[in-house]
Amino acid sequence: MKPIVVVGFLGSTLDASKFGPSRWNKWRPTVSLAMHEDLRVDRLILIHGSGHSRLAEYVAQDVASVSPETAVELRVLDFKDPWDFEEVYGKLLDFARAEPFDPDAEDYLIHITTGTHVAQICLFLLTEARYLPGRLLQTQPVRGSLNPTGTWTAIDLDLSRYDSIATRFAVATEESTSFLKSGIETRSAAFNRMIDEIERVALRSKAPILLMGPTGGGKSQLARRIYELKRLKHQIAGTFVEVNCATLKGDGAMSALFGHRKGAFTGAVVDRPGLLRTADKGMLFLDEIGELGLDEQAMILRAIEDKRFLPVGADKEAASEFQLIAGTNRDLGEAVTTGAFRDDLYARLNLWTFQLPGLVDRREDIEPNLDYELDRFAEREGNRASFNKEARQRYLAFATGPGATWPGNFRDLAASVTRMATLSPKGRIDVECVDAEIQRLKRLWSSQRDDGAGVLREVLKPEALAEIDPFDRVQLAEAIRVCRKSRSLSEAGRTLFAASRARRTSANDADRLRKYLARFGLDWTAISHR
Template sequence: MLQKNQNNKTAVIGFLGTTLDNGFNDKRWQRWRPTVSLGLHDELLVDELHILYSTRDKRLFKIIKDDVAQVSPQTQVIGHHVSLSSPWDFADVYAELYDFAAAFDFQDNTDYLLHLTTGTHVAQICWFLLVEAGFIPADLLQTSPCPRPDQADPQGRYQIIDLDVSRYDGLRARFEAEKQQHWQTLQANLVTQNAAYQKLISDIEKVATRSTAPILLMGATGAGKSQLASQIYALKKIKSDSTAQAKYALNKFVEVNCATLRGDTAMSVLFGHVKGAFTGAASNRDGLLKSADNGLLFLDEIGELGLDEQAMLLTALEEQRFYPLGSDAPINVSFQLMAGTNKDLRQAVANGEFRADLFARLNTWTFFLPSLKDRLEDLPANIDYELARLGSEQQQQYRFAPDARQLYESFAMSADATWQGNFRDLTASMIRLTTLAESKAIRVEDVQAEIERLKELWLLPISNILQSQNSLSGNEPKPALNRETVEQGSHIILNQYLDEGTLATIDPFDAVQLAYVIEVCIQHKNQATAGRYLYANSRDKLKSPNDSDRLRKYLMKFDLRFDELG
């Protein structure tokens, strides 16, 4: 029995049954007809009956409409004309039903049932796929005649099919295990129309299955480096597990974001320490390199590692051993290394911030991941992916109203959408839209509000504005800086560190300068390196240069300290 909101209407959608619904004389009332039977159940009260039919079946549709009106006067029968060149052609049927669902005005105050009994088997499969993917917010309805053919029963039976996948955790776990067992390529998880990205993934796949040399993934923050690294590990793991020699079996996947390793703890986290190696070392610690022995170590944002840590990492790669802090006994390790960075390590080497020998060791296989702005043709597919993923997590069916979807995609592909955080921005945007939408339907007003949120989040910080100006060549015309944009960018930063009273006393010139200095401090590991960057040109003019002290004194003028920033 259908469990519905008492205040909601019930609507059924289905095909006209050209065979089972057929009949033009009075004998038709003596047999079961699936569409007419929908109006014969006292506990299933249908307010709207939407019937899809072709032009050649117009006469039959009128008969069915009149017959339903006799048995269920409160049911409004609504016809929808469909044109199928072949009802057995999957692509044709799916495209027609997809267009029908996209144009259908689903109402929040209506519970929908999709009638699977009528229509070809191809149509039934397409209906199921559209419901399961969330394009049609409906439960599935199956009707059937009386089990005893010798008894005339026009009413028959009906059953609402439960699609609550949470009830099938065992089957789902089995399916996932089998899928993982047979999954062989990165491209199996790839949904893209970008030819360059397809070629990139194909090359990475070859390297992952044929080489144990380090892999370097370079790309902007949020471009998907971490996700791709875990997929590469899964692919390598499958191959190693299928290898007859046990010595080739790949151990676990160890991942660390090097941007979180600051100060003296970085050495200990990576290489471990022995008890008493330094103040606070109350017990031995293995470190991540040892944990990754015979496995795969992914060092995300490797450009943030200090020079000392880089030197020890290079030794571990080349000699397959390292010394924990405070230990005279080396530890032998054998691991495969992947690294990710949003920095151009070539420039970091030129700046003295990254060791040339380590970069040379990492640079065997270097892949540049494109940003979301470089893959805009993949936006619709990624929007669908996020809707399905969030719906699966929340056991809901999220969808866009057609006009809302058009508005969101138009903005997402426009010049106004900078997607500074790449796919992380898209994921966050979809989380906000699905969370705030009423009745799981994303409307135009929801999209309009989200567009304003994104525009506000993407206000360029002042250092980015200045950097974009400086990056232009001498032959290119440099656009004038917008005063309002520059002031907004600087105030966004300063509001995090200064109270309103202090901020009100700072001149606009000082505000822009201070905002830029703060951003430089955030991007550098310690006060000394930040000072060297800021005072690179004036250092040689001083008798006793102390970049760290100069920076400390500048920050003190605003009652700020380096270790409080970030």
């Protein structure tokens, strides 16, 4: 067995006694440490103030008399104010750093029964932080008895060693994770691992979080659940403020985000606080942050770092303490390369980045999300709908099969469930209703794919679209769809030219795709974020 070393304070009141035989009838915490048959103390490091040196020597002699094998080492540590937390913690930290602890050679017990309450708290915190590499030790007298030995208890701060506590923490962790998933019993192992990590980050960090993923992939809902979890844990007090940055254009973007003073511009008839001030003490979710202009990005960066910003038309800065969650379906790294996104803001956001997969990459989660959407419909409309067995099997076979592309991700699924629940007679979704919905989805998705006109209208002016041959429309539309599903121009090029690139000794797929898009007056920035 390794030698046992106890570290503790001299109890200026509890350890004091009159000299004489009667002192052995009194429980004295420090002396009692050496009187337990089941606790062998090889070294006792006794901390005391210089004003109690005589008592310390007296106690050391009594320890030696009951336990000659215990070496008592007196350490003088004076405090100007023993109730000043900052002073006590600082000096005890210096003590802990200077002491040559060797956990491989010795076992340490930190005695927290004696000393002021401030000292006891500081010993606890230093032990929890492993500056004092041991377990906590508590001693107490036996009530109603003259037994000077008392009892002792060692407390290990590794909570996983305590079955009942570990079980409660496991349940609490599971509840937190389920909370972020809105109670959906998701089956995707990769997605569940990511949610577990987000839950740990959300509860332990105030740093910005970046959620990346396709439109309709659940970024907005996850951001709100993170806010609600932190509020539930009393880590945040303000409101949840959400804004889609794609809607912030021109001069109004600055005013909407940072507020303005009355008279700052034409139409500014009253002061406007702005979204950042509204989010004070709360959480700000900037969805599609890649759509912000460079000037707005610069001010957002300063607001994140300094918690201060200048409203439009103001000569005095405003302050707001908020946590930021940003969402995007763009590759911000690529946007930095093209100059569309500030590299310093991206570096600040990129500490905690999570890529949310689309529905087609989580087909195993379609069934639990189907039940969730049915519950949402019942909550929203006041009428519950459910599938019969055959209808449910048919819908899931289609929804999880290769023919279901789910371009709108969870928004498509939610809309599909809403249609079936609304049209089902007496709230019972049957096979006929499912077949009709499957055909509706196929037509919807087919119309989005037809000649690519729908996709092309989003990025080209009517006169430019009219000049493109039908053959080229189909090809260009497919190139745009691949770009929107890819994280970078290079990745899109590798996907589009996968067959031909295998026959070439060298290839620059990104450059090849860039030149192709340029034929139609397009570039990566113009099409990848829509």
